[in-house]
Amino acid sequence: MKITINSVAEKAGVSVATVSRVLNQKEGYSxxxxxxxxxxxxxxxxxxxxxxxxxxxxxxxxxxVLIPKLSSMVASTILNGLEDAAHKKEHSVIxxxxxxxGKRTTKYLQVLxxxxxxxxxxxxxxxSEEEVIFLKKMKIPILLISTANENFKHIKVNDYAxxxxxxxxxxxxxxxxxxxxxxxxxxxxxxxxxxxGYQQALKDHGFKVKPELIIYGDFDYESGKVxxxxxxxxxxxxxxxxxxxxxxxxxxxxxxxxxxxxxxxELSIISYDGTKLSEMSTPPLTVLNQPFYKMGFDGLNMxxxxxxxxxxxxxxxPYSIIERESIKRLx
Amino acid sequence: MKITINSVAEKAGVSVATVSRVLNQKEGYSxxxxxxxxxxxxxxxxxxxxxxxxxxxxxxxxxxVLIPKLSSMVASTILNGLEDAAHKKEHSVIxxxxxxxGKRTTKYLQVLxxxxxxxxxxxxxxxSEEEVIFLKKMKIPILLISTANENFKHIKVNDYAxxxxxxxxxxxxxxxxxxxxxxxxxxxxxxxxxxxGYQQALKDHGFKVKPELIIYGDFDYESGKVxxxxxxxxxxxxxxxxxxxxxxxxxxxxxxxxxxxxxxxELSIISYDGTKLSEMSTPPLTVLNQPFYKMGFDGLNMxxxxxxxxxxxxxxxPYSIIERESIKRLx
DNA sequence: TTGTATGCGTTATCAA
DNA sequence: TTGATAACGCATACAA
Numbered sequence: 001m002k003i004t005i006n007s008v009a010e011k012a013g014v015s016v017a018t019v020s021r022v023l024n025q026k027e028g029y030s031x032x033x034x035x036x037x038x039x040x041x042x043x044x045x046x047x048x049x050x051x052x053x054x055x056x057x058x059x060x061x062x063x064x065v066l067i068p069k070l071s072s073m074v075a076s077t078i079l080n081g082l083e084d085a086a087h088k089k090e091h092s093v094i095x096x097x098x099x100x101x102g103k104r105t106t107k108y109l110q111v112l113x114x115x116x117x118x119x120x121x122x123x124x125x126x127x128s129e130e131e132v133i134f135l136k137k138m139k140i141p142i143l144l145i146s147t148a149n150e151n152f153k154h155i156k157v158n159d160y161a162x163x164x165x166x167x168x169x170x171x172x173x174x175x176x177x178x179x180x181x182x183x184x185x186x187x188x189x190x191x192x193x194x195x196x197g198y199q200q201a202l203k204d205h206g207f208k209v210k211p212e213l214i215i216y217g218d219f220d221y222e223s224g225k226v227x228x229x230x231x232x233x234x235x236x237x238x239x240x241x242x243x244x245x246x247x248x249x250x251x252x253x254x255x256x257x258x259x260x261x262x263x264x265x266e267l268s269i270i271s272y273d274g275t276k277l278s279e280m281s282t283p284p285l286t287v288l289n290q291p292f293y294k295m296g297f298d299g300l301n302m303x304x305x306x307x308x309x310x311x312x313x314x315x316x317x318p319y320s321i322i323e324r325e326s327i328k329r330l331x
Numbered sequence: 332m333k334i335t336i337n338s339v340a341e342k343a344g345v346s347v348a349t350v351s352r353v354l355n356q357k358e359g360y361s362x363x364x365x366x367x368x369x370x371x372x373x374x375x376x377x378x379x380x381x382x383x384x385x386x387x388x389x390x391x392x393x394x395x396v397l398i399p400k401l402s403s404m405v406a407s408t409i410l411n412g413l414e415d416a417a418h419k420k421e422h423s424v425i426x427x428x429x430x431x432x433g434k435r436t437t438k439y440l441q442v443l444x445x446x447x448x449x450x451x452x453x454x455x456x457x458x459s460e461e462e463v464i465f466l467k468k469m470k471i472p473i474l475l476i477s478t479a480n481e482n483f484k485h486i487k488v489n490d491y492a493x494x495x496x497x498x499x500x501x502x503x504x505x506x507x508x509x510x511x512x513x514x515x516x517x518x519x520x521x522x523x524x525x526x527x528g529y530q531q532a533l534k535d536h537g538f539k540v541k542p543e544l545i546i547y548g549d550f551d552y553e554s555g556k557v558x559x560x561x562x563x564x565x566x567x568x569x570x571x572x573x574x575x576x577x578x579x580x581x582x583x584x585x586x587x588x589x590x591x592x593x594x595x596x597e598l599s600i601i602s603y604d605g606t607k608l609s610e611m612s613t614p615p616l617t618v619l620n621q622p623f624y625k626m627g628f629d630g631l632n633m634x635x636x637x638x639x640x641x642x643x644x645x646x647x648x649p650y651s652i653i654e655r656e657s658i659k660r661l662x
Numbered sequence: 663t664t665g666t667a668t669g670c671g672t673t674a675t676c677a678a
Numbered sequence: 679t680t681g682a683t684a685a686c687g688c689a690t691a692c693a694a
Binding site for chain 2: 070092116
């Protein structure tokens, strides 16, 4: 026997309307009936059916999250913030690991639509033309985290500025020969801007940008290793490396170590991201820290504000440099 | 104007029943009407309302996932497998980060119940008495991943056996003085069994278990550092360390490095978990690998089988030792 | 092969 | 302060 609002009403000797009222704390009943209904609800262990509530016009309090590469520290930290915020706001989160696959993304978008999500969060993923069109047609609030698109609002760090400052930090430590282990060259959000920031900082301090010191990878550990190895084999001239992700930094570290290079004595490294990985590295990495948890947390709150009719604006969230032990000051 | 099964039916000049039939690929319509309805649905961009479908008796295809500490490599890898499997089976996943908090867990359980989930997966979390009672009352299939409880089925590796084999591996490499960096002592699932496995392997090979070589931590990086440091300061006598988690292993590695110990030349390390962290370490860690992704993937499939009426049995999933570069054979 | 009508559990409107 | 009752969008048993 299912226990519904009907059975509660019956047992309490009132109408379903009344039960619904006390359930939703609307007005229109005496203290007496309130207590009575509440008591019966508790006795019977009543739980409202969210599907029915949603159908009947109540908010579904569901938000969808599109995320490529679920199993990375960056993604899971953002997700953590996202989920914490959602929980505090009494919302549920349906996660969708798109795997950076267009087909899969499309499929998910449909599913989420069917499930009547009230808002959508897209994490670190670039949007194609068709996706943008589809998203717009969904007519629900959308917020991007750690990525950007002219059609939607976002929360992210300013990659260009962050990269500029990381480079500047290195320069102020006396480094001018900086090997830049870049991420994906074709990535207009997390790829190129970091390269530009690096280049501009060099120029602004009167140093020449040497193209051979910029090597493109894909943000992953392996590419950090491969490119570091290449740089070493080519005997490129550099005293420090700036890696565009923690994973790449750790990969570079591994190669450097195997070449007998002491960090930071013989080579300095600054990383970009600030996941737990950069802390757990040996030595711990000085890093341009992105507040991933906060991005997730704040991002979800921005989305909910938007759902509630408030206007939200794109936000560049502050980054910071966390000084650890991978950089040596050159005199 | 909302686009529902009604508007589709109207535009197609058929009844909602017919539309519903072709939508669900039941029988009872001519090829002609099928094509016509399908065409209209496409034209209008119709998407069925999952809430209504669920209310009307159809499966909700929703499964809940309880997980403590969302932002760890272990959790996110399991989640990844979970999500991939769910997607293939056309199910959606609602994730709940319990933070190992009883109150929060209870709250989530209620929410999930209200959302009419068809099944529940609990990852790496111990269950209290009350939780077990509540869970049983939910009367839905439940599956535990990487944890266990007599009341429910699970999928996990056999911690005792795995730890035994990892220790044995070390012994076969000539190590008998093995420092065991344990996880939480009070953890009956992932804590103690690993200690027992370690002890038994030693005994079975004719070596004495030295209590001072077992130090309890909490699986985290910091505890790996702290306990390794303690062991070194006490000048305990050991040629290798067996850490009960990747994070602890990496923490120990950090301390060892700072003490000038070469790995594996002067000290061997074997880790337990096999997350990406163990690969990215310098040197890469030989590790007792748990197939987290597969646990998630297979676990979700087991749950769905169970939902579909099949009986499932608890499963000990095979582990393996991945040999990398952190162990030196003692002659 | 197709349509009508009822129910799913809840909210909301309108009376009483 | 309450209670009928009509939606909500869909599936389905029953008719036709």
